Amino acid sequence: MKKVKIGGVPEHFNLPWYLGLKNGEYKDAGINLRWEDYFGGTGEMNKALRNGDIDMAVILTEGIITDIIAGNKSKIVQTFIQTPLIWGIHVAEQSDFESVKDLKGTKAAISRYGSGSHLMAYVNAKKNDWDLESDLDFEVIKNLDGAVEGLTDGAADYFMWEKFTTKPLVDNGTFKRIGNCPSPWPCFVIAVREEFLENNREEVKTILEIVNRTTLDFKNIPSIDRMIANRYKQEIEDVQEWLSLTEWSQSLIDEATINKVQDQLLALEIIPNTLDYKDLVEEL
Incomplete structure (x- = not known):
């Protein structure tokens, strides 16, 4: 059985992965998929990809693009969440900022x-x-x-x-x-270390097929809102709003979107240069 290590944030977006693991779908396909929670988010996952601590990551689009340009030897193989991430801007409750x-x-x-x-x-x-x-x-x-x-x-x-x-x-x-x-773009993509992808292409394709089956039908799972509310300590009304705003993807991120992200990152002086589409993504 092939062992594959994948990382992601411990948030409601990634519940489809948990469901597939719980149901034994990856093991049934001959894959020992090991999920690792990354509480430090994208920066911590980029480091883990670079170090080979994980093989795959469900990671913020802008974060992985920035790090690939900076030398992370990974490729984007699919969009995971098609809709933008809504970033709340928070201050301390006792703060004077209004x-x-x-x-x-x-x-x-x-x-x-x-x-x-x-x-x-x-x-x-x-x-x-x-x-x-x-x-x-x-x-x-x-x-x-x-x-x-x-x-x-x-x-x-x-x-x-x-x-x-x-x-x-x-x-x-x-x-x-x-x-x-x-975020002005689809928020989460799935990235894979180039070395791992080169040697395990079929396994990566199988993993994507399994999670895509789950995400296609995710919103229709009976009482999914209650499951998310209980697991992530959310109010049911907030979960229902989040579900109404969120769309999963089963497709590779397109070239126009990649260029849009890079153009904005370049304008913000976050990246020193842009890369060709083929240097950032891999079509399976």
């Missing part, structure tokens, strides 16, 4: 440099016509727990994270959400 414009020139908490929380801070700054040099400052906090600590003790002023994941922290008075910033 709107996003109040955050100009303050310090953003980020999980790590090159992470989604880092890159989207630039997107948000550009959206609000801030100066990317003087109006952005960062404090590395590693993960969501670090953000709670950092915002509460004043080490950082605001934190951007997927708004439904942080909703319980807004509800319990830890955070105050003062705005949203949707």
